[in-house]
Amino acid sequence: MSLYHEILKRYWGYDAFRDLQEEIITSIGEGKDTLGLMPTGGGKSITFQVPALAKEGMCLVITPLIALMKDQVENLKSRDIKAIAIYSGMTRQEIIVALENCIFGNYKFLYISPERLDTEIFRVKLRSMNISMITVDESHCISQWGYDFRPAYLKIAEIRELLPDIPVLALTATATPEVVKDIQQRLHFKKENVFRMSFERKNLAYIVRNTDNKTGEILHILNRMPGSSIIYVRNRKRTKETTLFLQREGITADFYHAGLNNDVKDLRQKRWQSGECRVMVATNAFGMGIDKPDVRTVIHLDLPDSPEAYFQEAGRAGRDGEKAYAIILYANSDKAALKKRISDTFPEKDYIKQVYEQLNYYYQMAMGDGLGCMFDFNLEDFCRRYKHFPVPADSALKILTQAGYIEYTDEQDNAxxxxxxxxxxxxxxxxxxxxxxxxxxxxxxxxxxxxxxxxxxxxxxxxxxxxxxxxxxxxxxxxxxxxxxxxxxxxHKKTPYIIYKRERVELRHLQISKTVYEERKERYEARIKAMLEYVTSETACRSRMLLHYFGEKNEHNCEQCDTCINRKKNNGVTDSSYNVLRRQILEMLSVQQRTPADLARLIEADKEEIAAVIRFLLDKGEIQMEDGMLQTKNTTFANN
Missing domain, CATH: 1.10.10 (Arc Repressor Mutant, subunit A)
Structure with missing residues (x-):
């Protein structure tokens, strides 16, 4: 038995690795810079925890998810593995103690948020640490093409210069082809080295239901499909409203969002994981690091604003390999609501500058002061004082963070x-x-x-x-x-933080670059467009649409999403016949234009079936007809 298998068995009790885990572990164990693409539930943490335990020294783990960071540290400690974390909101004394322990305390893992990499105290202490490997979790955050770009991730390249011979393992569950390339370049990979798990989930049926009665549809789904469920909604208020509705209908349900204190969140999570509570109604704050294998349905009451976010959340269903369903409830009014998020997420530049100026008034910050200052921040109080709506004000602060003027951390519940x-x-x-x-x-x-x-x-x-x-x-x-x-x-304290990354500047010197604003807004709009194409398409296989978005080409339909089921009902063509006829038709039309009669004469098959497949390919947009002649057509995200 190899050392890696011994460690897996000793600390986790497993006899064998899951798909791709061992290949990634071997690659990073051999000192190669490695990128692992593993969908939600693929077992990412094992890929760095096992090789780190096999090496002398300590693994530096960079992750933006503070809640997940704390969970993993506690999980490792419960296995008698020494681990520690450093993140926003810790006092200077706490940080010093943690760093000293990393130098002298024989720790195996240091989890750190990317913003802390840039501090002088960390860089000084880092030189005395015995680092064996660097893990970059949620590595899509380093790419400006990624859906959750964080400027602090760009500092990782500087850390690599301080540790020139230390290999990097980058991990992510969602990355388009351009992001995959960008991650490796920005992390200064010596050589491209990517391990990809297929994003296809053969046991997961993707469904879109067009309905104006979403609560009635939820009841219909939950009554027809037994088992554990997650219902995702957009805001905190709706989590409670939906939960009360389900409870009145006799369904055990709880709600979960970032505004709850840790004890309440832990209790509700345990009740749901044990099966005592069937349904968790939650914002996107719920799900990271939660490994409940038997979730049968994930229902989206509101549309996510990107295929990346949807794929992660939907992927929490059916991790046990049994049949599960990812269902979006879509009303025509959702289109306008989703498009409104563009102006909410990217308010006008003049508005952003106004928020910056008022933030300085809020903290009585003098011109030229502020660098390194950290303050508790109450968004509600700030908005009340300066008459802002919370959503655009929150977005303005996040853009100021992207521009490098402040660091605005999410609400944290620190025990x-x-x-x-x-x-x-x-x-x-x-x-x-x-x-x-x-x-x-x-x-x-x-x-x-x-x-x-x-x-x-x-x-x-x-x-x-x-x-x-x-x-x-x-x-x-x-x-x-x-x-x-x-x-x-x-x-105990529960609050977000504002940390000044630069001294206060005059408004005429405040620069919000094209990269930070216009280019990010353009990509955000493209993701929303892709999401709307996904829910409004009535002919394309849902699974293939998602796989194509992430750069994975496949020639077969899933045969279990709503569009595949509707196609089978409408065409009366078997799955195998459809795939064969589709391939033959597309191959012939790629050579030259033909009439439907030509195809019927050249292909040895039932003429009704050929006609049905031609109609479906025309509806789907894979082929088009001009002057009675059929020809192939360039496909898009929605039509692949």
Whole structure:
């Protein structure tokens, strides 16, 4: 048994790797820069965790998903693997402790958000770390052609210069051909090296239902298709409304969005994963890192704004390989709503400049000041004070982030954490603190490990239950202990952050480049157009449309999406006959134009079947007729 298989069995309990995992692991293990394209649920984390455990030193994992980062660190710790994370919102003291542990603490994984790569403290400490490999998760974020470009990812190339001989493993679940090429160039791959899993999901049926009664359609689907389900909606308010509707109809359901606190999110996720709750109604905040194999239906009540986002969310259905359904409920009014997102996501440049100026007033930032300053940020309060609608204001702040003026982090729910700053032996001399303080200290030491070397996440409610004290008493005692410098205590806080990446500039010097604004807006519009083509097409195989978008050519229809089923009903042609006749017709027409009668004479098949396939290819747009002559036609995304 190879070392990789031994590690897989020891830490994860599996006897064999899944498709493509071993090939990627072998490639990065041999020191080759490697790009792995693996759809949602493909087991990406194994591809860097196993080779990192086989190597001396520590794996640097760069990822923008803070919630996923925390989950993976906790998951590794539960397997007795030393892992640590650094992200926006941590105090300088926490970051220093984490970095020192990476140098001296024999850690195997350092998870870090891309924005932290650019800090001086990180770059200084990095020189003393023994880095074995670099993993870039969600690597499509490095490409300006990607659907979620983040400027901070461009700093990874500079990190490579500091670690010239360290191989990079880039991972993503969604990348078009141009993005695949761009990722490798921007990460300075020594040689192109791509491992691709097919994006085809043979057990997953893609369905689009055109309906003005979406709630009624949800009931119809859930009553016909048993099993676990996710319903995706666009905003937080709608998660609750839809959940209450389902509960009134006797279906167990919960809602989930980024605005809930961690304890509530964890509880609801566990109830859904255990099957106690059947349906999770959620925004796109739900799903990352959640590996529930038996989801039978993923239903979209609102349209995603890109095929990439849809493919990821739909891909959470049927990970067990059993039949599952990804269903979009589409009303004609959705088209206008989706197009409105363009102006919401890319407000006018003058509006963006106004938001920047008001942000400076909000923090009383003087001209020339600000570089490196970090502030809690309350979007609701900001919008109320300056009379903005939240969606365009949020978009303006994100564009200012893209332009490099600020860093605007998403809302984070940071649990309370603490670190003992006194040595263990000195704690026993502190009896004068009183019985309650002594009881709390002893309970913390029994409940949490590593509290003398690293910040531990704690729950005041849990400590209250274990000690018999109230939550307020726990909080007050921890504040006292912190003031006495016995420990460092950071209470729970839930907030986004604004970090100034540059000093405040005058508005006439504020530059929002064509790359940041016009080119990104153009690509955003193209994705929305592709999404609308997907839901409005009535003839093209849904699976083939998605596969073609991601650069995967295939010659067969899925035979299980709504358009394939409708074609079979309407044409009366068997699947095998259709594929054979289609290929023959297209081959003949690629050579020269022909009449339908010519094709019927030249092809040995039932004439009714030939006529049915010709009609379908005309409807689908694969061929066209001019002056009675049939000819091939250039295909587009929607017609492939």
């Amino acid at each position: 309370s954490r603490l670190l003992f700053t006194t040595r263990r032996e000195e704690l026993y001399k502190l009896r004068e603190m009183g019985e309650q303080a002594d009881l709390l200290i002893q309970t913390i030491l029994r409940s949490y490990t590593g509290v003398f070397t690293d910040y531990a996440y704690i729950h005041e409610d849990s400590l209250a239950m274990r000690t018999g004290l109230t939550r307020q008493q726990i909080y007050d005692l921890l504040i006292v202990l912190a003031k006495r410098r016995i420990l460092d205590y950071i209470p």
